[in-house]
Amino acid sequence: MRDVDPAQTRELRSWAEALSGSTEPEKRSMGRALVMLLDRIEELERDIAARPGSAPEPVAAEPEPAPDLAASVEDTQPIGLRDRLRAQAARLHHDDSAER
Numbered sequence: 001m002r003d004v005d006p007a008q009t010r011e012l013r014s015w016a017e018a019l020s021g022s023t024e025p026e027k028r029s030m031g032r033a034l035v036m037l038l039d040r041i042e043e044l045e046r047d048i049a050a051r052p053g054s055a056p057e058p059v060a061a062e063p064e065p066a067p068d069l070a071a072s073v074e075d076t077q078p079i080g081l082r083d084r085l086r087a088q089a090a091r092l093h094h095d096d097s098a099e100r
Helices: 006-020 025-050 081-099
Strands: none
Touching: 006 025, 025 081
16 A cells, blocks of 8 residues: 655655755754654555555555544545554554454
């Protein structure tokens, strides 16, 4: 599952690495935090892809929101990356529970 375009991820990583090399401590810290976050996202995506029975989803596929994040008809706010990660974690937890 990939919610972010690979080109956007590369661009974000280049910004994060540039911030990491800053002479300003605050910018350097932000850059390191972004790099760590991007590394963790990639690690989680690899873990998900390596799960038995998990077929890679098409890049253009929209993730299904978890029941607790399902939007009402009136709610048209986009779901952010944090909420998407939570929804995926909830689905994985639900799938693990169902297998037992």
